[in-house]
Amino acid sequence: MNEIDVKQYAVGDKITCRITKVEEKQVIVEIPDGKMDGIIPISELSSLHIEKAEDVVSEGQELTVEVIKVEDDALILSKRRHEAEKAWVQLQEQFEKGEPVEAEIKDIVKGGLVVDLGVRGFVPASLVEDHYVEDFSDYKGKKMTFKIVELDREKNRLILSHRDIVREEKEKKKKDVLSKLEAGQVLEGTVQRVTNFGAFIDIGGVDGLVHISQLSHEHVEHPSDVVEAGQKVSVKVLSVDLDNERISLSIKETQPGPWANVSEKIKKGDVVEGTVKRLVSFGAFVEVLPGVEGLVHISQISNKHIATPHEVLKEGQTVQVKVLDVNEQENRISLTMKELEKEVEEESYQLPDENRGFQLGDMIGDQLKKLH
Secondary structure, eight states, X not given: OOXXXXXXXXXXXXXXXXXXXXXXXXXXXXXXXXXXXXXXXXXXXXXXXXXXXXXXXXXXXXXXXXXEEEOSSEEEEEHHHHHHHHHHHHHHHHHHHTOOXXXXXEEEETTEEEEEXXXXXXXXXXXXXXXXXXXXXXXXXXXXXXXXXXXXXXXXXXXXXSHHHHHHHHHHHHHHHHHHOXXXXXXXXXXXXXXXXXXXXXXXXXXXXXXXXXXXXXXXXXXXXXXXXXXXXXXXXXXXXXXTTEEEEESXXXXXXXXXXXXXXXXXXXXXXXXXXEEETTEEEEEEETTEEEEEEGGXXXXXXXXXXXXXXXXXXXXEEEEEEEETTTXXXXXXXXXXXXXXXXXXXXXXXXHHHHHHHHHHHHHHHHHO
């Protein structure tokens, strides 16, 4: 091979060549003029660390490479540098435009993920998802979309984020869901978080709040008594605040009210036990079923004259009441305590039976005899 042939290539030249042999730590290529061989060391094959050349190239494959050294009998070439040069130009353009990039996860390293975009890209663990991930082993080989968050060609630094993509998609989905929501809609949702004041429900990419007062028709001490994270629930949309992205929901309004079919549960003439819930000037409201209150009018509280219900009753007191009337349509139940009082009095004034009558007569006769 003469000197003229060797010197026709200079450092920095680009050559398109064909691989003739793949060895473990280097690749032999055929130079187009056919006068000399080209060698690509394993370190110049990829921007990532590789163990064997055959992992990234194969015999017969055509490559465009850059000359990095001219020797007497061979050209030392780099596939990595040529690809990196093109990649940096393209990545810089995508970075400036804010365009996402797609890449396959090539390696899992301490602190994050590594991808090959013509140059080595690093995804810190905190920028992989919008939630904590303990084990990244399943990510290897997975194709993902990223946003470039830092690019410095001089320092060979490319930092990527999939978390930003996830957040953007969620925000887009959220706005889409919000735009379609209307008060009155009944939807299926999943309980995301339970707090002291209510529960946050995911209704398809956006969370709405069910206030504690909207969890049940019955009194709720703490939301965790009624719902738990992960539970599927039906909710009714009460209101949508697009400006503040707030959604008010109700579980209570999707359930039958305490007055539903109340006439099947309690009937005229029934005597039931109830709890005095409220005392007002005209009577007492007594809870006879969960969430169902009936009125004992002041005139039906006692056979004795009373000026106010407070004279004989107090809130929280357990009382026996008799049902006078049930009006399911108007959610009204009329109750009485007076009639029960009267029934008790009548029972206590019943005449003695015949046996007791004779005994009483005998006793009176005996006393009369003693007086004579």
